[in-house]
Amino acid sequence: MSYVGHPVDVIKKLHAEGKWDEMESFCKSMLDEDPQDMIALQNLSSAYLRLQKFEDAVSCCESVLALNEYDEYALKNKIYALERMHMHKDVMECCEKILEKNGSDNWALDSKGLALNDLARHDEALSCYDLSLKYDPNDITALVNKAVTLSFLQRYREAVQCYDRAQRVGSSIRGLAIAKSEAYQKLGMEDDAFLSAQGMLDDDIARFKEQARQKKMRVFDLFCLNEFNELEEKERQHQQKMDSRL
Numbered sequence: 118m119s120y121v122g123h124p125v126d127v128i129k130k131l132h133a134e135g136k137w138d139e140m141e142s143f144c145k146s147m148l149d150e151d152p153q154d155m156i157a158l159q160n161l162s163s164a165y166l167r168l169q170k171f172e173d174a175v176s177c178c179e180s181v182l183a184l185n186e187y188d189e190y191a192l193k194n195k196i197y198a199l200e201r202m203h204m205h206k207d208v209m210e211c212c213e214k215i216l217e218k219n220g221s222d223n224w225a226l227d228s229k230g231l232a233l234n235d236l237a238r239h240d241e242a243l244s245c246y247d248l249s250l251k252y253d254p255n256d257i258t259a260l261v262n263k264a265v266t267l268s269f270l271q272r273y274r275e276a277v278q279c280y281d282r283a284q285r286v287g288s289s290i291r292g293l294a295i296a297k298s299e300a301y302q303k304l305g306m307e308d309d310a311f312l313s314a315q316g317m318l319d320d321d322i323a324r325f326k327e328q329a330r331q332k333k334m335r336v337f338d339l340f341c342l343n344e345f346n347e348l349e350e351k352e353r354q355h356q357q358k359m360d361s362r363l
Contacts, residue, residue, distance in 0.1 A: 128160050137167040153184060162194045174198040187218050196228055208232040221252040227259050230266075239266050257287040264296065273300040281319045308336040315340070 122130075124147060131140040141164040147157035158181045165174035175198045181191035192211050199208045212229035215222050230245035246263035249256050264279035280297035283290070294316045301310035312322045329339045 125156060128156070132160070132163070135167075137164045140164040141168065155181065155184070159190055159194075162191065162198075166194060166197055169201075171198040171201050175202075187214065189215060189218075193224070200228075200231075203235070205232040205235045223249045223253050223256050223259065226252075227256070227262065230259070230262055234262070234266060239270055242266055255286045257283060257290070260286060261290070261293070268296070268300055268303075271303070273303045276300045277304070277319070284316075284318055311337060312340070 124143075127143060128140060131137075131143060141161060144157040144161035144164060147154050148161070151157070158177055162174045162177040162181070165171070165177060175195055178191040178195035178198070181188050182195070185191075192215050196208050196211045199205075199211065209229055209232045212225045212232065215225035216229075219225075226245050226249040230242040230249070233239070233242035233245060243263060243266055246259040246266070249259040250263070253259075260279055260283040264276050264283055267273070267276035267279060277297055277300045280293055280300065284293050284297070287293070294313055298310045298313035301307075301313050308326060309322055312325055317325065325339070326336060329336045332339060334342070
């Protein structure tokens with residue numbers, strides 16, 4: 118198939134349309150003319166990733182890295198491919214290469230942490246996440262991965278704190294409330310576990326428990342009462358709107 122226009126524009130169009138097979142062919146044709154064409158090599162590796170040709174993606178990235186050993190785009194694409202092939206030690210080497218140039222690269226620190234987790238080196242993984250959070254306290258990837266690692270190590274109280282921080286940063290991320298609830302269950306804190314499962318943050322949980330104590334009610338009973346009152350109020354407001362139309 119022939120393409121009209123500047124190669125970059127053609128690649129952008131193929132990428133936008135998700136035509137990865139055609140993008141692979143087009144980049145290969147560019148490399149036939151110039152085997153060291155960086156644009157072709159970079160985009161060919163991206164096409165290989167989408168096509169799940171991970172070994173080819175690694176080979177392509179290595180061609181780029183032979184020209185520039187610190188090329189960040191190639192290193193990250195290589196990491197993506199290596200992760201999918203479960204080559205965790207090689208992932209770490211690539212992360213270290215990125216960190217040689219930029220020791221505060223959160224993406225590389227988080228990826229290294231994941232690789233360390235997969236190698237069962239959990240304490241070292243936690244150190245990576247802590248360093249990442251030092252540079253960016255709101256790094257949601259580091260927060261979630263740290264919380265999961267702490268839970269795995271049965272350090273549930275620390276995990277709860279980390280999950281709560283993650284909820285504050287990434288409130289739309291599914292599963293955080295349940296994960297925090299499960300950590301509370303491991304601590305035998307059933308009321309906190311129940312309220313966490315409803316999506317409450319720790320500050321709100323503490324306030325709710327205090328309200329229940331003052332009302333001399335069980336946490337579950339107060340929650341159900343509040344839910345009932347809220348539904349009753351919504352029904353009252355709905356009825357008022359209906360009446361106003363008569």
